[in-house]
Amino acid sequence: MLFKVIYGFIITLVLIVAIMLIRTFSYGTSEEMALVELPAPVSYNEPEAIRRLQESVRFQTITINRGDPATLEAAQPWLEFHTFLETEYPLVHQNLQREYVADYSLLYTWQGRDESLDPLMLMAHQDVVPVDDATLSDWDRPPFSGDIADGYIYGRGTQDDKASIIGIMETVEALIKSNFQPNRTLILLFGHDEEVAGTGAEAGVGLLSERGISPEMVVDEGFFVLNDMAGFDAPLGLIGIAEKGYMTIDLASESAGGHSSLPPKNSANIQLAKALLALEKTQMPSHLNSKQVSDFFQAVAPEMSFMKRFVLANTWITGGLVNAQFGEIASMNAMIRTTTAPTMLTGSVKENVLPQKSTATVNFRIHPEDSSGDVIEHVENVIGGIEGVSIQARNKGIFREPSPISPTDNRPFALLAALANKTGDNARPVPALVLAGTDAAYASQISNNVYRFTPVDYSVHDIDGIHGTNERLSIKNFNLMIEGFSQLILAMDSPE
Ligand SMILES: [Zn+2]
Numbered sequence: 001m002l003f004k005v006i007y008g009f010i011i012t013l014v015l016i017v018a019i020m021l022i023r024t025f026s027y028g029t030s031e032e033m034a035l036v037e038l039p040a041p042v043s044y045n046e047p048e049a050i051r052r053l054q055e056s057v058r059f060q061t062i063t064i065n066r067g068d069p070a071t072l073e074a075a076q077p078w079l080e081f082h083t084f085l086e087t088e089y090p091l092v093h094q095n096l097q098r099e100y101v102a103d104y105s106l107l108y109t110w111q112g113r114d115e116s117l118d119p120l121m122l123m124a125h126q127d128v129v130p131v132d133d134a135t136l137s138d139w140d141r142p143p144f145s146g147d148i149a150d151g152y153i154y155g156r157g158t159q160d161d162k163a164s165i166i167g168i169m170e171t172v173e174a175l176i177k178s179n180f181q182p183n184r185t186l187i188l189l190f191g192h193d194e195e196v197a198g199t200g201a202e203a204g205v206g207l208l209s210e211r212g213i214s215p216e217m218v219v220d221e222g223f224f225v226l227n228d229m230a231g232f233d234a235p236l237g238l239i240g241i242a243e244k245g246y247m248t249i250d251l252a253s254e255s256a257g258g259h260s261s262l263p264p265k266n267s268a269n270i271q272l273a274k275a276l277l278a279l280e281k282t283q284m285p286s287h288l289n290s291k292q293v294s295d296f297f298q299a300v301a302p303e304m305s306f307m308k309r310f311v312l313a314n315t316w317i318t319g320g321l322v323n324a325q326f327g328e329i330a331s332m333n334a335m336i337r338t339t340t341a342p343t344m345l346t347g348s349v350k351e352n353v354l355p356q357k358s359t360a361t362v363n364f365r366i367h368p369e370d371s372s373g374d375v376i377e378h379v380e381n382v383i384g385g386i387e388g389v390s391i392q393a394r395n396k397g398i399f400r401e402p403s404p405i406s407p408t409d410n411r412p413f414a415l416l417a418a419l420a421n422k423t424g425d426n427a428r429p430v431p432a433l434v435l436a437g438t439d440a441a442y443a444s445q446i447s448n449n450v451y452r453f454t455p456v457d458y459s460v461h462d463i464d465g466i467h468g469t470n471e472r473l474s475i476k477n478f479n480l481m482i483e484g485f486s487q488l489i490l491a492m493d494s495p496e
Helices: 002-026 046-057 076-088 090-095 133-138 162-177 199-210 268-281 291-303 306-312 315-328 330-336 372-383 411-423 475-493
Strands: 097-101 105-110 120-125 152-154 186-191 217-220 236-243 245-254 339-346 357-366 389-394 428-434 450-452 472-474
Touching: 002 306, 046 076, 046 152, 046 162, 046 475, 076 090, 076 162, 090 162, 097 199, 105 199, 120 162, 120 199, 120 475, 152 475, 162 186, 162 475, 186 199, 236 291, 236 411, 245 268, 245 372, 268 339, 268 357, 268 372, 268 389, 291 306, 291 330, 291 428, 306 315, 315 330, 357 372, 372 389, 411 428, 411 450, 411 475, 472 475
Parallel strands: 120 186, 120 217, 217 450, 236 428
Antiparallel strands: 097 105, 105 186, 152 472, 236 450, 245 357, 245 389, 339 357
């Protein structure tokens, strides 16, 4: 009898291990797709393109607050930048219709010959983030100089995101010069305030929506090729197919207050601290097994070690372990769930006074599998049993539901996959979730195929420059960008 039990146990164990191994070996392989061939890039004048990017950096189109630029005087850098574009790209301005939207955003339309084709829309933004004065001396070259050193063009906007505008303009100018005439209409939308609100892109998309325009494909910033991501053997061509939502909730905690010489149990601050600890302990649910997260890991699987594949291919057994591990790694945690970040606290204004009311501001980045309603329900459940604490305000300032998830089984994605592969050194195309917000979020109102990808090949170190010190773009990457945009336009223009 005992022998039979042991025998049965061993058989079961062997079977489970066999299933786990089979799953491991087949994990990710179904995602291998044949890469489509891209047309040759257009030829352009490289020294002139570089000079124009250098000059574009010098227009200090800095946005700090929602509503920037707030006055006509503050808007001068934008207006000068527009004049600069007009002067430097005469063919673009002769052949494309240019419209101003929300005062300073630019909407260009290059009418295609075949009206039955829905347009291709490329997005980028004109504004840049400020530079913290305290970090000025850390820059190898001044942040608004456009100086070139060691093969890099320095300055705000070289990565985020003026270089995209210049790259697109170079491409279109060169295409016109080469006598190319589009079959498919090309729309360019260059927002003026992406870093603070995106009202320009919102208005541009609104205008297109009124006109009944629904692009076949929208491409904006958000991801790129990453060639040295820890834990992966090959460069990854990250293509953003969705972005997280954004929501802020204020919690208030109220109690009697009083003098600090006679502190009661559970004063307002203690109650509030309990609520924050509860939110830290009980996070929003993991979406490890959702299609979007699972597609990501299956796409990168061939570049992972056997052990990692073994664990990820078998979340039916290892799910608890994986969730616990990912919960400890900020970047992984942000990929699998809505994140909870307490950011601002208020309490008493005097050291010896207990507050009658203290507040905490908590910022949530909503996973595409959740909604703002789920977040509120979660917070209400978690803080429900804590005395004196309640939700005081929600959705102050910026608020966005997560974007829809764009498909990966269509021609637009296949083209981006090929472009990502070519941009990196044989990079593996990966559908990924953008953790921050971009103007592309608005485009989901008018198109199902919204992607976030710039054809550049970054190392992890390169990313530090975005919103940071020494923002710079290598000349090699700038060329990849111009070539990539032209290949995308040409590929979308030719029949499948
Ligand atoms: Zn940006």
